[in-house]
Amino acid sequence: MSTLGKDLRRVLRTDQVLDLAEDVSAYANDATYYIAKKNPDAVALPESTADVSAILKLASLNVIPVVPRGAGSGLAGGCTPVHGGIVIDMKRMNNIIEIDNRNMSATVEGGVVLGNFVKKVERMGLFYPPDPQSSQVCTIGGNIATRAGGPRGVKYGTTERYVTGVEAVMADGTVITPGGKVVKQSSGYDLTHLFTGSEGTLCVITRGMLRLLPLPPSKRTIVVACTNIDQAAGIVSEIIARGAVPAMLEFLANIAIMTMNNYIKPPIPVNGEAFLLMELDGSEAQLDVESVEIEDVCRSLGALEIRIIKNPEESETYWYARSRLYPLLTSVLKRVITEDITVPRNKLPELVRRIQGIAVSSGVLIGLAGHAGDGNLHPTILMGDIGEEMSRKAEHAIEEIIKAGIDLDGTISGEHGIGIHKSRFLELEHGSEQVAIMKSVKKALDPLNIMNPGKIWMEEGGNC
């Protein structure tokens, strides 16, 4: 039994602490095991905010790194304990405290699994839009910590637009509750949104207060096959400009459509270069108006084929086929690295073209799919082997993709976070002066640098 484990067992029950190598090794990385992997010295499993506070008091007293962890489904190495220390596994803090249908607001513990919460609110006729693809496992605390998004971002925005308040445990164990149930607030600094997206480096999010919407009564799926990327981008801009904003507006390259055609009858014609998969939601009357608008835009801009699918079961097959893409890729390839570049919407065609060029020049296969409506592309490095040369090429391609995104007024992460995967590019995006300001905020709130150290920006002397 380690000293740290012993210390933790003084403030928690025995079954709330793990410190055997075979137990803690499960906490060595997130979904990007190839970026970094390091065992924590101990894992704490709090069951209450008081537990989290006790852990942080102990950690700050002894200057021990603390890494908050949701489901570990992150794609940036954000919850990898690069300096060892304590991983706080939030899974036992999974209570939905309240769903208040009169105020359309919910309060949940940080460890609540998003999919479980969504199921529950939808049964009550309510709607929580953020929909990261990992919704069946990821936690709402993790979503808040990374400003998580998903396909619905185009119409509904990402997690931060639904967080009205949090309960946060600070580095010294202090518990504060910025924000609240109110939907508008101009009372002091917006700590709620400073913490949203802070990736565990400022506090542990123990509770979130969330804004809910009424559940849209109907949905409709539209598939558009486009001659080329510029045509697809033109269609996207025009339908949004006309106010017919789809709930989801996905861009897919034809390799993705070929894969999806395993599930879809009749198959989508693959003579196009770019495809749009959309879901509209709202009242039937509104969907009729929007379908007509979208069809009109697609025809006038020369789309190859337009399918409007009203039948819910048939719609489902398209989205099921879409959801199989990433698992299929990971099952047949040795390694899949997903980037998260977001640019102003009209620069998407140029970004796609540049990435196609990067694929050719670096000799790396890059899959292209993403959320076209909000300019968020997930270029995906597809690696059939992971030898030294291939890894070097992939590294180079990633760097070029990131630079292309920044050059096009974009951000290096739309919805995944920086973690350690992109920390070396942070200054490239924001400039050293802005990063210095972020660091000064960090220092003010976590003077001992115990909160998820080594993340978001490079450490002095380089990250681990």
Added chain:
Amino acid sequence: MSTLGKDLRRVLRTDQVLDLAEDVSAYANDATYYIAKKNPDAVALPESTADVSAILKLASLNVIPVVPRGAGSGLAGGCTPVHGGIVIDMKRMNNIIEIDNRNMSATVEGGVVLGNFVKKVERMGLFYPPDPQSSQVCTIGGNIATRAGGPRGVKYGTTERYVTGVEAVMADGTVITPGGKVVKQSSGYDLTHLFTGSEGTLCVITRGMLRLLPLPPSKRTIVVACTNIDQAAGIVSEIIARGAVPAMLEFLANIAIMTMNNYIKPPIPVNGEAFLLMELDGSEAQLDVESVEIEDVCRSLGALEIRIIKNPEESETYWYARSRLYPLLTSVLKRVITEDITVPRNKLPELVRRIQGIAVSSGVLIGLAGHAGDGNLHPTILMGDIGEEMSRKAEHAIEEIIKAGIDLDGTISGEHGIGIHKSRFLELEHGSEQVAIMKSVKKALDPLNIMNPGKIWMEEGGNC
């Protein structure tokens, strides 16, 4: 000529500096002259970000307080130079840099008047929802600094939901540009939203990057006369739960309706106790669906009268009558103090009842109107005389109103900011630990405490 004026004229042109008493006295207060009034030592009128940076370099070198100012239409004393120093009047930085209709995004200088901007984007078929009542004079920089709202908050949220990035000049003159044109970002700390609502205490907002929406094609006005406040609140909750969220959803007491009836034919019957004034926006098809829903809710909950007004000119008379309320009050009364309590929506009836009780017990006339859809009430102290006793009573009533709001899980400011008017209540809402964290952020970013000192929270030894 003052020394400070001389120093400023070294970094700016002569006509960009005011330091004569007759000139600077116009900058002694905002729209709440009765809260505090103090001349600045000098006023600087920057014309570029470089000018603002030069002013701040000078100020930080000499540890001189700096107070950024938009139109001075604030209702919390936020831009009152309580410690003297330099007021930075942003009015000359009034360029709309870009309205990008493909990305539905705009970049504006901080001194742009909201109403001018709105007119311009609407001519392009675009829509910028935030609509503080002072829109014809207030500046977008001021809106960002105070997280300004308005009636449309219920459907569209307030300013912070439309700010995707800012250009900010820090206390030492450093210029940074957090955020950008991208509509989603998970890349480092969200400084954009830390600065939004920071009331000039962290930086000067020299530019805002704003998200735009497509302009809704149609509007419809609905007026509902309700028997009492509980019925009105029930109607509000139910129509929002059904997804028929109006763009504006105003609550009015019958004294307001009596005043408005000077403009409206046939007059609204005043036998009710509470009234709802709504505007729906969207496609005609959607408005038809929503009107039916709302009418159904109102009838089933027993509303006294429902008027659905499709004719735009007729609609206009209702909103014109509504807009005359505040000016009318200020013209006939000696003093009007508007509070800005926001509570979870279902607690609005209880808040109204408590405030009615406070009016009786303190012997103060309190007008009640507000944005019912988002729980934001603007209880308005109506003072026919401003003698010492009346002022004491008003002070007492304000304190009781604030306490009632906090007791009902509310915030002391939904959309006006804290300034100096509510700084003594900040800890009451957030607790001393949270306020200490806000202060530590302030100290990290403005170590010399030159940025709008004396605002948001109480200073050591009490505010000026």
